[in-house]
Amino acid sequence: MTKILIKLPGPLLFALIAAMMAGLTPALAQEEAGPVDDYLELVESAGAEYAPAFDFFTVSMLWTVIAAALVFLMHLGFATLEAGLTQSKNTVNILFKNVWIISIGLISYAVVGFNTHYPGDFNGWISIGSMIGDLNADGGGTWGYGGLGLAMTGYGDFIFQAMFAATAATIVSGAVAERVKLSAFMIYSTILVAFGYTIAGSWHWGGGWLSQLGGGEAGFYDFAGSTVVHGFGGAAALAAVIILGPRKGKYTDDGTVKPILGHSMPLAAVGVFLLFFGWFGFNGGSVLSANPGPLGLVFTTTALAAAAGGIASIIVSWSVLKKPDLSMALNGLLAGLVSITAGADSVSVLSSIIMGAVGGAIVVFAIIFFDKIKIDDPVGAISVHGVCGIWGTVAVAIFGGANLMSQIIGVIGVYVFAFVFSLIVFGIIKAIMGVRVSEEEESEGLDISEHGQEAYNTNS
């Protein structure tokens, strides 16, 4: 008896909701103020034959915001990857920096970034934008914003791009880990994400000079940002690491490398798999609609390139280093992903495998090379994002029919700008307040010296 009583409310509630909805639906169509009025009005004004187009637009917009959420998840991937490949005494600091970056990345993108990134008509080089207004105004909340090519609303466009923006600064975070002064990094990453990334991005995605190369006929091509996102972050990281110097104890007096072990391979692996997962949004969302053909291709090339990068890095690291190094295999997956990002929509399946594999091989040598020349990058960010970003961008000319000269000009333009911008900003911060913690603080760990707390409290 009691069982029946407990079961009753469920179906009852359902029936109630169903009744309410049945009553509401026609009401919405007739009354002025309903949540889908503008949509219905548009269908009516355009004519019934446009209904499939509206459906396509709606599905596309839904995909865009899902993709934005996937890109958001990449920040958790970055956080755990960086934490895993560094020492446990700096874990709080790493996580803290990642909290800061996603927060300031989103806020700064609203305040200045979006309109700097996409200035509309401008001189092609630089136009600092103002804060975003109501992006739903003037048809921005419908397909009036970008038609069926850019099949999203103004807010959809904003939030997807905003998630991208913070990525550039996150790349630097890993490279400077374990010795950068927190306050200096917070200021640096803010300027980098608000102005550096967005100015460089405007050259290509914002309709600036890179997209106008060859009179617009032979424009620079970078589908989802091998150069304008990953390359930018990698080049900025290189400049920052040069100013910062290697971690204490990484190099012995006679110049040999003394590795500083990451404290958690499980965390690093979780991070890479999250990044791989999020990359489906990063590349897939860059289709800018749910256009089935390109979307399926992009998902496939993205996954295959990552897989090929993983395998190539395993083969190369095993044969060169004599041991199958997990951290190299993880970097190899990411290398494959960065390598396909510029051309994910414009290369064949076989090409994507080659592009990913070459990236996975390059990254092993790049990591060893940077270690040798005393560019101390605890997580391999410069190699993964910077070096493979170059390869991925140039590879679109080899496999995807982009103009080789334009690709090279684009790489040089963005990389040089990112490097110099980072060098100047980080250099000025160094002169004013210093960018590095003291030797004592470094050996004690940034968790205690900067935050006064531990990631792994042994007493609880």
Added chain:
Amino acid sequence: MKLVVAIIKPFKLEEVKEALSEVGIEGMTVTEVKGFGRQKGHTEIYRGSEYTVDFLPKVKVEIAVQDEAVSQAAEAIAKSAKTGKIGDGKVFVLPLEEAIRIRTDERGDTAL
């Protein structure tokens, strides 16, 4: 009374524990420790760079025993912890002046 301190290979702990209880040892304290002897360390590789691990993980077993049980206990450890390869560890026997069972305030042999 004597304190028997043994440094053994970690994976041998279970066998040592069983061997000790077979000869009537009722309690022991175990600590995870690191160290090296003649075995020295070994090299590992991380992201393309080799490094030496000097201190290898070992387990330290401490037991307090009555004088007449010392040789039996030390023997049991030495036998059960042996693999015949370098790095098997050592057994030390130290004099023990006093023992107190905290709960009952018993002292000396009866406290063990």
